[in-house]
Amino acid sequence: MATIALADAVLEELVAICGEEHVFTGKSALYNRARVPAPFPVHRWDDHIPQAVVLPTSAEQISEVVKLANRHRIPVVPRAGGTGLTDGAVPLRHGILVDVKLMNRILEIDLEDRTVTVQPGINMLKLSEELRPYGFIYPDNPASYPCSLVGGRIGTSGWSLIGARYGHTRDLVISFEIVLPTGEIIRVGDGGGKKVRKSSSGYQLKHLFMGHQGTLGIVTEATLELVKRPEAEFSAFFAYPAYVDAWKATGDLARSGFATLAGVVLFDEKKVEYLRRDDEAYIPQPDSVKSVVAVAMYGQAAEVRPAAKEIMRIGKDSGGTYLGDEISQADWAARHDRYATPLHGRTRSGQVVPMGWHCEDAAIPYSALPQVRERWHAIADGLRERFDMFDDWGMFVYTNGAFKPWGDFLTEIDIGIWEMRWDEESWAAWVDAKREIGRVAVEAGGSLSACHGSCREGEVDLVPLELGGGFEVMKKIKCALDPNNVMNPGKYLLDRAYEEVD
Amino acid sequence: MLGFRLAAQKPPDPQRITDDVVMRFEHVYEVDPALMTEHVRQQEMPAWDTHRIVSGRWDHLAWMHDHFADSVISGEELLREIEADG
Numbered sequence: 001m002a003t004i005a006l007a008d009a010v011l012e013e014l015v016a017i018c019g020e021e022h023v024f025t026g027k028s029a030l031y032n033r034a035r036v037p038a039p040f041p042v043h044r045w046d047d048h049i050p051q052a053v054v055l056p057t058s059a060e061q062i063s064e065v066v067k068l069a070n071r072h073r074i075p076v077v078p079r080a081g082g083t084g085l086t087d088g089a090v091p092l093r094h095g096i097l098v099d100v101k102l103m104n105r106i107l108e109i110d111l112e113d114r115t116v117t118v119q120p121g122i123n124m125l126k127l128s129e130e131l132r133p134y135g136f137i138y139p140d141n142p143a144s145y146p147c148s149l150v151g152g153r154i155g156t157s158g159w160s161l162i163g164a165r166y167g168h169t170r171d172l173v174i175s176f177e178i179v180l181p182t183g184e185i186i187r188v189g190d191g192g193g194k195k196v197r198k199s200s201s202g203y204q205l206k207h208l209f210m211g212h213q214g215t216l217g218i219v220t221e222a223t224l225e226l227v228k229r230p231e232a233e234f235s236a237f238f239a240y241p242a243y244v245d246a247w248k249a250t251g252d253l254a255r256s257g258f259a260t261l262a263g264v265v266l267f268d269e270k271k272v273e274y275l276r277r278d279d280e281a282y283i284p285q286p287d288s289v290k291s292v293v294a295v296a297m298y299g300q301a302a303e304v305r306p307a308a309k310e311i312m313r314i315g316k317d318s319g320g321t322y323l324g325d326e327i328s329q330a331d332w333a334a335r336h337d338r339y340a341t342p343l344h345g346r347t348r349s350g351q352v353v354p355m356g357w358h359c360e361d362a363a364i365p366y367s368a369l370p371q372v373r374e375r376w377h378a379i380a381d382g383l384r385e386r387f388d389m390f391d392d393w394g395m396f397v398y399t400n401g402a403f404k405p406w407g408d409f410l411t412e413i414d415i416g417i418w419e420m421r422w423d424e425e426s427w428a429a430w431v432d433a434k435r436e437i438g439r440v441a442v443e444a445g446g447s448l449s450a451c452h453g454s455c456r457e458g459e460v461d462l463v464p465l466e467l468g469g470g471f472e473v474m475k476k477i478k479c480a481l482d483p484n485n486v487m488n489p490g491k492y493l494l495d496r497a498y499e500e501v502d
Numbered sequence: 503m504l505g506f507r508l509a510a511q512k513p514p515d516p517q518r519i520t521d522d523v524v525m526r527f528e529h530v531y532e533v534d535p536a537l538m539t540e541h542v543r544q545q546e547m548p549a550w551d552t553h554r555i556v557s558g559r560w561d562h563l564a565w566m567h568d569h570f571a572d573s574v575i576s577g578e579e580l581l582r583e584i585e586a587d588g
Binding site for chain 1 (some may be wrong): 519520530537538542560562569576577581584
């Protein structure tokens with residue numbers, strides 16, 4: 001599908017709103033904003049290229065761009081860091097791409113009420129660096145911590161590595177300002193107060209606009225929690241001789257009841273096998289190391305130290321072998337920055353090939369983890385047998401609940417993909433596999449996604465199945481707030497809402 | 503000025519660690535070059551460059567710990583206490 005250029009008159013309007021230096025139509029600006037790190041049909045790159053990119057500097061400019069889009073019926077796609085794994089920022093109908101990266105200022109640090117108000121283009125790592133002199137941190141900690149931005153975290157309702165201790169994005173964002181699909185600027189939170197954490201007044205609109213994947217507007221400002229910088233960090237990695245032992249230990253650790261527990265991570269046998277290929281922590285491990293459990297804690301030293309001692313006891317009593325301080329501390333630190341890891345996979349003959357990383361995620365009840373693991377690996381094996389361009393890199397599961405880290409787990413299977421080999425047949429097989437992975441999650445009583453969102457090809461087909469009547473409400477909300485379907489059209493099957501109205 | 507010269511600081515010959523992995527420096531592992539012949543070729547690197555990358559990684563990890571907390575508690579120390587407690 002060839003991209004049609006925007007009319008000159010529209011471009012002139014965009015220039016009048018954002019300034020000439022903030023409107024781009026050149027190839028590099030457009031092509032670089034067509035994809036995210038998730039598997040991308042590189043053989044159909046043209047289908048996803050925006051017609052223009054704007055980098056606004058204020059909510060008012062964004063509002064004017066959205067109003068223009070409504071007048072001309074042009075799609076608008078918001079983009080922050082572009083690090084999401086469910087294609088929220090990937091245009092499906094071309095249009096105007098609104099990149100918020102220039103809106104990256106801290107607007108207020110309120111030490112009394114413990115909030116920080118920021119623009120959506122700021123990154124969490126940079127924000128925490130700015131907060132350090134005051135003794136605070138902003139602990140929203142995805143694998144893309146050094147490169148994802150606050151606006152995108154709200155757009156995806158992100159999951160945080162240390163969410164068991166500090167909460168996830170939805171818990172750490174107190175309120176935010178959003179430009180609606182028709183251009184009005186409103187603020188949503190718990191009730192009306194910008195800095196109120198809990199209200200019973202009115203509908204709880206913060207959650208409606210959390211994880212909308214750009215379909216309900218563009219976030220222009222957010223008020224966030226200021227969290228006291230931890231005095232102490234503790235991480236421990238335990239090895240187990242079998243997955244089932246590690247799974248049981250994961251349950252024991254997650255239910256241990258320590259308030260400073262920030263996360264528990266389970267590596268399955270396939271993951272350990274993968275790491276033995278080229279990870280310095282796992283290559284020298286004896287064959288008896290089949291599965292690994294990692295635990296992390298943060299807080300005041302007076303709380304963390306005694307709790308960490310109990311964690312060591314639980315690890316030992318559950319049959320785990322402590323892998324030592326060097327591995328425990330280094331591997332944990334590396335988990336804050338997974339996007340910097342250079343990736344390669346193996347063909348069936350064992351040859352090294354450059355591969356992109358795909359992480360398929362779901363929220364799965366603890367009790368169902370072993371059977372989901374088996375079914376997901378079978379799906380990945382089927383892909384690899386048919387196409388020598390997929391590589392099963394194993395599974396992680398992570399505690400998923402905020403503040404109460406038991407019950408369900410963020411469950412991920414990592415699949416390496418030799419993207420240069422994509423063609424229509426392999427892409428179709430991949431989309432089928434994603435759909436099957438999602439179906440297994442829903443059948444297990446889980447959710448299609450704990451972390452990334454669920455609006456990519458394949459998995460999105462199961463959203464109506466997962467949400468049932470809730471999906472009907474989603475369509476009504478979309479139609480009511482975005483009558484011209486300009487905000488990220490095509491995402492989440494929401495075009496169906498307009499087809500039904502017609 | 504002369505640019506890159508592998509011969510200036512040639513890495514030692516590799517020792518085999520596993521079927522897929524070799525090692526030239528203590529705890530610095532490499533994919534077996536035999537697995538990098540068809541699609542990706544292994545780069546030749548002088549010893550100083552390998553050491554620079556390894557120490558850069560340790561610097562990064564230390565910085566990351568410091569970014570999140572003032573101190574890091576040792577599990578090995580806690581295990582010794584547990585053993586002493588009986």
